[in-house]
Amino acid sequence: MFLVALSAPPQTRADPGERAFQRCSGCHSLRPGDADAIAPSLHGVIGRRAGAVEGFAYSDAMRAAGRRRLVWDAATLERFLVDPEGVVPGTSMPNQGGPPVERAALIDWLRRR
Numbered sequence: 001m002f003l004v005a006l007s008a009p010p011q012t013r014a015d016p017g018e019r020a021f022q023r024c025s026g027c028h029s030l031r032p033g034d035a036d037a038i039a040p041s042l043h044g045v046i047g048r049r050a051g052a053v054e055g056f057a058y059s060d061a062m063r064a065a066g067r068r069r070l071v072w073d074a075a076t077l078e079r080f081l082v083d084p085e086g087v088v089p090g091t092s093m094p095n096q097g098g099p100p101v102e103r104a105a106l107i108d109w110l111r112r113r
C-alpha cells in the first residue's frame, strides 16, 4: 500500500473515478482475468455476471448470486458498494460505501476499464 501511494499520489490523478479506485486497488486489480489477488479483477466488471472471474475463490454467496443472474451495472454496483450484504447476503467483501459523488465517478470510470 505504501509503495502504491508513493508511485501514484492522489493529487496528481485528474479523474475522480480513478482516484476513488484507490479504495479498491488494495484488493482488486484491473488485469483481465486476474484471479490471484485478494479479490477478483474488476476489468470489464460493468456488464459482467457476478462471480465470473475464472479460478477466483468466490464465496458461496457470490457464486449463488451469479447463478441467479446478478449482473454488475451502475445500479447493482452502487447498491453493492453501499450495502454488500443487502445485495449478496454472505459475501466476503466488506462495506466500501464512500460518498455518493465519488461512487458515481468510480462506477463511470470502471465502465471504461
Ligand code: HEC
Pocket: 020, 021, 023, 024, 025, 026, 027, 028, 038, 039, 040, 042, 045, 049, 050, 051, 052, 053, 057, 058, 059, 060, 061, 062, 063, 072, 077, 081, 090, 091, 092, 093, 094, 096
Ligand atoms: C478489503 C478488500 C476489498 C476491497 C477494499 C474492495 N473489495 Fe470488492 N471484493 C472483495 C472480495 C473478497 C470480493 C469477493 C466477494 C465474494 O466472493 O463474496 C469482492 C467482490 C467485488 C465485486 C464482485 C466481483 C465479481 O466478480 O462478481 C465487485 C463488483 C467489487 N468487489 C467491487 C469493489 C469496488 C468497486 C471496490 C472499491 C470501492 C471494492 N470492491 C473494494 C474485496 C474487496
